[in-house]
Amino acid sequence: MQPPTTARLLLIGLGAVVVASFLPLWASGYILGLLTIAYYFGVFAMAWDLLFGFAGEVNFGPTFLIGVGAYTAGILDNLYQPPIWLCIAAGTAAAITGGLVLALPALRLRGPYFGLTTLVAVLILQNFIVVDAHLTGGEIGLTVPDVISISDTTNYLIALWFMAISGAILFSLSRSPVGLILQASGQDAVQAGALGFNVTKHKLTAFVISAFFSGLAGSLMVFYLGSASVGTFIDITVGVQIIISAVLGGRRTILGAVLGAIFLIAMSEALRPLGDLSNFIVFGMALIVVLLYPNGFFGLLTRTREDA
Amino acid sequence: MTVFWQILIDGFAISSLYALGATGFALIFGVSGVLNLSHGSLMVAAVVAAWAAGDSLHAGPYTGAAIGVAVGFSLSLLTYFVVVSPLQHTRKIREEEKEIFILTATLLWGIMIQQLIAYFYTDNAKTVAPIVQGVVAIVGVRTPANEIFTAIVCGLAIALLWLLVNRTRAGKAVLAASMNPRGITLLGVELSQVYVAVWAIYGVLVGVAGVLLGMFLGISSYSAGPLTASAFSIVVLGGLGSVPGALIAAYVVGYLETLTAYLISPAYRTIPALLLLVAVMYVRPRGLLGRR
C-alpha cells in the first residue's frame, strides 16, 4: 500500500494547521500555552529528524544548538535590549555557528562516537552557563526583559505558524532532490560518493539547516517564556524529550516528529496529578511504542513501512 | 609535597569507583554491542535500595549492601530480558538501525526507573551506612578509612572479574565472545547464554559500584544521567568494547578531575576531562585501546 504523496501530506498538514488556528476561539489560555510549547518542541524534533532520519547522524545534543540560540538571544536582550528581531537573528546565527563548530570535526566520527561528541558539547555548554552566572544567570536562569507579546493567542498563533512553515520547509526539503541526496549520503556514503555527490558537503548543510531551525525556535521560545534556564533549554532530559518525540512520531518522516512532541507534552500534562508517576507512565508508553511499533505514530497512520 | 600525596590517594579512590562502574558497561558493549543508557539508573536503584534497607528495615550495613547489590543484579537481568533482548531479536527493525533503538529504549527504561525512585523515595541525595568508619593517616595524608575500603573493594572486584574471565571456562567463553561472537558459536557455545551471563556479571558490578558510591559519596536520583554520561565517556575514551581500555581511561579521568579540583579550582572539576574526551575523539576516534 502506497503512502500518501508529498503534496497530499502537505495539504492535510495545512488543513490541520488551519483547524488549529481557530483553537483560540474557544480553548483557554492554558491549552494555548500548552500547545505553544508543544509546537516549539515539534520544530526541535523535526530539525533533529532531518539530521538523524536523512543524514543518518544521531545527534545526542540537539539542546546544544537550541541552547546556544536561546541564550545568545536572551543574553543580548538582557544586556542591551536591542529590538527583539535582532536578538532572534543573533541567536539563530549563533546556533548556526555553533552547529558548524560542532559538525566540522564531529562529522569525521561515526555512530556512537559522533553521538558522544554532541552529548559532550551539551555538558560543556551546561558547565559554562552555570559557571559564568554573572552573564548567563547561572543555574537559576536568565530573565529576559522583553517578550514578543503577552497575549496567549498571539503567542499561540506565532508558534503554530512558525511550526507550520518550518514543517513545510523541512518536509519539502526532505522530499526534494536535496533530501534524496541527503538520504543517500546517510544510508551509504561510499555509494553516494561514487554517484558524484560530495557527502560531507551535504551532511554539513543538513547540520546547518538543523541548527538554523533549532536556534530560531529556541530564540523565539525565550521571548515567549520571558526567561531562559538550563532546565528548560539545555538539560540532557530536554534533549531526550526531543529525540523521543521524533522516534515516537516516526523517524525519517519529519512531520511525525510534531505528533510525537504534542503527544509527549499533552500526556505529561494530562497525567500531572499523578506526580512523578506521570513521567513514569509517559516514558513507559514511549518504550512500548519503540518496542512494538518501531515506525512510530506516523508509520501507523500512513502505513509507511520500509519493506512490504 | 603533601598535595602530591593527597592527589595520588584521593584520585585513586574516585578513579577506582569510575573504573568499577565503567568495566561492566564496557563488557556489555564488547560482547553484545549494546550501550546501556540505563546504567546510571541501575546504580542509583542499588544505592537507594541499600539506603532504604538501612532506613526502613533497620538492616545492618552488610545486609544493606547485600540488598543493594541484589537489586542491581536483578534489575540488570530485567533490563536485558525486557528491553534489550526483544529488540535484538525483532525483525521489524533493520539491523543497522537497531543501535539507535536500543539506545533509545534503554534511555527510556532508565528514566522510568529514575522516576519511580523519585516517586517513592524523593529525589534527595542518599548515603549508604558505611561499613568502615574513621580516618587513617597515609604518608601524612589523613584519609577516611572508607575511601581506602572503597579502593580495596573496587580492586578486589576488578581482580575477581579478571580471574573469572581468564581462569574459568565460562569466563573464557565470555571473553572469546567479546572478541569474536561467531567463532564462539562455531565452538558450540550458545551466545544467548553468554549474553545472560554477561548481564549477570554486569548486574553485580553495577550493584557493588553503586553501593560503594553510596557509602563514599552519596547520590540522588538526579545522579542517574551524569553517572551514565561518565561511564559512557570513560568507555569511549578507553575504546568501545575494550575492558582494559576502560580501566585506563577511568584512572585518567579520575586523576584529571582530582588534579583540576586541587590545582585549578573545584568549580572547573569536570571540564578538562570533557575537553580531553573531545580531543581524543578527534585525534584517535577509536579511543585509547579501541578495537571496533
Added chain:
Amino acid sequence: MNRPGSRLAALAAGTALVALTLAGPASAQSSGPIKIGVIAEATAVAGSSIPQAAQLAADEINAAGGVNGRKIEIVTYDNHSSAAESVRAFQRAATQDHVNAVITSYISEVVLALEPWAGRLKMVTVTPGAASDVITQNIAKDYDHLKYMFHGYATSTSIADATCAATKDLLVGQLHMKSAVVMSEDAAWTTPLDAEYLKCLPQIGIKVVDHIRFSPDTTDFTPIFNKIEGEKPDVIMTGISHVGVQPTVQWKQQEVPIPMFGVSSQATNSSFWNDTNGATEGVLFQGFSAPDVAVTPKTLPFVQAFSKRFGHTPSYCGYTAYDEVYYIADAIKRAGSVDPDKLVDAMEKTDFVGTIGRVQFKGKDTPNPHALKIGPDTITGLMLQWQNGKQVNLWPAKVANGKLKFPSFIKIGSAN
C-alpha cells in the same frame, strides 16, 4: 491511496481533541470560593510540605468561617521541579482554574521563570522558599509590570546577614573564633550570599582566610576539605543547597576537625539525619524555623497540627507557605476584593505575625521591593545544630533550646 490521507485528517482533529480533553469546565469568578494555586515540587522534601501546609491553613481559615464568608480552596500542581512545567501549571492555574493567587516553589529557577508570567497574567504570586535576590531586583527594575510578585522568604543577602548576626553571638562571643573559610557551591544564588559574608564577617572580627566556590555537581569533596584543613580556619562558612548530603557525609568520614556553620538548605529537612546516616551530627545551619522552636506563639501549634495530619514535621517551606495562605487571605479581606491591583496594595501593607516571625514587605522604593524585612523586630532567623537526630536551636538566646555541642573529631580553636 485514500485511507492514509483520511487517517491523517482524522489525526488533525485528534490533535485538537487532545487539547479539549485537557480543558476542564471554567469555574465561576467572584462568588464561590477564593482559590489559591500551589505549584510545588511534590517529590522534593522541601517542596512537598508547601501544598500540605497551605491546605492546613486553608482548612483552619474555612473552619473559622472563611474570608468575608467565602471559603478558601487550594488547587495544587506538581511541577516535577521543572521551570518549563511550572510555567504550564501557572497558565493552567490562571487561565483555566482561575485562581486568585499563587504560592509557588522553593527553587529560584522556577520562581524566576514564573515572574514574567505573574506580571503578564496579573497574578499575585508568593514564593515560600526561593532565596535569589534577583527576584526582587527584577521587581525594582520594572515595578509596574512585576509588582504582583512577592518574595515570602529571605533573600540570600539577608540570610547572610542573619547568619553573621548569629556568628557574632555564638562563634565570636562564646568560642572566640577569629578566622573562617567561605565554602559555597558555584551558583547564582550564592553570589550575593558570599558577597555579604565577605562584607559582614570582617565587621564582626572574623578574618576570611579563603573563599572556595565549587561546582554544584561535585561529588568528591575530599580535595576541598583537605585544602581547607591545610588553611586551619576556625570555622567553615557554608553556602550550599544543591549539594548537602555529600559534603556533610564526607566531612564526617574525613573527620574534618573544623565545624561547618552557615547556610545548608538540605540540613533543614527533618529527613537529613537519615539521608546522611547521622553524619550531620554537629552541623550548624541557618534557618527561620524548626520543629520544636517556639519562634512565635503560632509556631508549635502549627507544627503539631501539621505532624498530626501528615505524619512528619514540615520542611522550612511549610512554615512560610502556611503563613502565606494566612496573609494572602488577610490581604483579600482588607482589600475587600480579589482584584489583582487592589490585592497587591493590600499585600504591601501586610503586617502579620506568622510562624517564623513578623511578616512585613520592603517598600516599592527600596532596592528590593516585596522582600521580607529581616531584623530584630521582624524576622530574626535561627541558628540550629543537628544533635543526635534532633534540630536544636542555639540562637537567638530567647528562643534557644540547647547548647553548642560538637562531635569528638572537631577541634575548636585548633588554629590558635
Added chain:
Amino acid sequence: MSTAERSHLEVSGLTKRFGGLVAVKEMSLSVAAGKILGLIGPNGSGKSTVMKLIMGIERPDGGSVRINGVEVCGWPSHRIARMGAGIVFQHSRPLHRQTVLENIKLALLPDKLTRLFADPQTDARARAIAARVGLSGVLDRRPGTLPFADLRKIEIAKAIARDPQVLLIDEPFAGLTAKETAAFSDLICELRDDGRAVLLVDHNVKSVSRLVDRVIAMYVGERIAEGSADEVMRNETVRRVYLGGAIEIAARPESSFRDATTPFLEVDKVSVHYGKAQALEDVSIHVHEREFVAVVGLNGAGKTTLFNTISGLLPYAGDVRRQGATLRNSSAAAIARGGIVQCPEGRELFVDMTVRENLDLGGQHQPPEENATQIEWLFELFPILRERQGQAAGTLSGGEQQMLTIARALMMKPKLLMLDEPTLGLAPVILEQISKALERLRQTTPITVLLAEQNVTFALPHADRVYVLEHARIVWEGDPAKFAAEGGAGYL
C-alpha cells in the same frame, strides 16, 4: 604513449598497502572506448581493491589513474565520478522508502544544494534509462518488493545515469540465475556498444569470457597474465593458481562406506537467499561416515553459504539431516556440540588470546584430562603450534593461523569436520604441511571430512568424492579421477 588519448581509462603503477600487506602492487591496465576488460583473480587477489582505487573509494599509495587523459589519482570519489567514471557495486543498497523511479532520479541529480526541484527533463531521462535496463514495468514499486535481478538493474541504471565513459562493474553476475545472467550480459554489451570503456571484475574467466575483449588475471596483488579469454585460460600460471599443478588421487569407492543407506550427513534440496539474492539453489549433497568429500567451486559459487547452512547459521528452505535426524530445530551451537564442526573461511580465531587459550576454548566441552591428551596429539599433528603456544593468535602467520583453526576445531572431537577454503591466500609450502596433516587425519582417525576448495590440487588427493558447485547449484558429482577429465573442464 598514444593509447592515452584513445583509451578512456589508463592505470599505471597503481599500488596500495594495508599496513604491512601489499594489496595491489604496480598494477597497470588500460581500457579503450567501446572495449570490455575483464579483471579476474581469486579472493584476496586485490582485484576489487584495484576497482576501489580507480574510483577513489580507497586512497592509492602510488601510481596514476587517468580518465580521458586527466590524472584523477587520489581525488575524492565524487570528483572522479564527475570526471566520467561510474561503478556498479556488487551489493546494492537502494533507498527503501523511494520508488525505483526516484532511485534512478537520484543518480541524475546535480551535486547542488540549491536544487530544490528536479528539472522537468529529469523524469523523462530517468524513465528512458529505466526502459533501457528493463525496469519500466516496476517504476513505481519500492526496491524492497523487487527480485534481486531488478535490484542489480537499479544499480546499473544509477551507474549509467551520469553517462560515464568509464564503467566499473563488480561481480556482474553474482547471485543471478543463468537466465538473468544472459540478459545482464546483453545489457553490458549494449553499454559497450555506446562506446563506453567497461571494466568487469570477477572471480573467473569463464563467467565473463563471452563479453570481454581482453582479460587481466591477478594473484596476490600482481598481474599474472593478460590476453584474450582463451589465452588467459590456457595460461600455465593461471591454471596453477586456480587448479594447482598435476593431480594425484587416492579415492575410496563410495560403496566401501557401511552407512551407504543413510549417510552421516544429508543436505536435501536446500535453497538459501540473501535478501533477494539466491545463494543456494536446490543443493543436495551427502557425506558418509569416515568419508572425505570435497566441494570445489570458485569464490561466490556458494561453498561458504553451504557450510554455514549446515552449521545452522543461516535460515534455509529444504532439509539438513544428521544420521537421518533433521537439524532444522537445533541452534548453531548445538549442531557444533553435536559433532559437526566448521573451520570457517574467515578462521574466526580469538586474536587477542594465546594459541593455547584458543585450543582450550575448543576443548571446553570435554573434561580437562581428555583435553590434555588431545592437545598433545594435535601438537604432534602441527608441531609449530607447540612452539607458538603462548603467543597471541593474532600474531601468527596466515598458515599457522589456519593450522590453529583446524586444531581448535579438532579439540571438539568432531565427527564431521568441515574445512572452508583452508588454502586461502597461503604459500605452497604451508599447503604442503596442511595437506600432510589432513592425510594423517584421514589415515589415523575415524573422522569424516567435508572440504570446500577452489584449489583443486589441494582438494583432490584427499577426496573420496567431489561435488562441483557453480552459481549456487551443484553442477557435477563424481570421483576425483573423473573430475580431472570432466569436471575440471570449464572449471576456469
